[in-house]
Amino acid sequence: MTNQRSRCYHRLHLIETAKLNGILPRAWLTETLASIPDYEINRVDNILSWKTAR
Numbered sequence: 477m478t479n480q481r482s483r484c485y486h487r488l489h490l491i492e493t494a495k496l497n498g499i500l501p502r503a504w505l506t507e508t509l510a511s512i513p514d515y516e517i518n519r520v521d522n523i524l525s526w527k528t529a530r
Contacts, residue, residue, distance in 0.1 A: 490505070491505075
């Protein structure tokens, strides 16, 4: 798998996982990217879509 295909696959995976969890992908991604600079590295799994599902 090329590097470009790999990046595309990971992006699509995040988007589809958010959809499966009933989350609007764009809203989740916007919120997640905004929170990254202030987030502790050992707690990063808390902002994954399946953890934020409502």
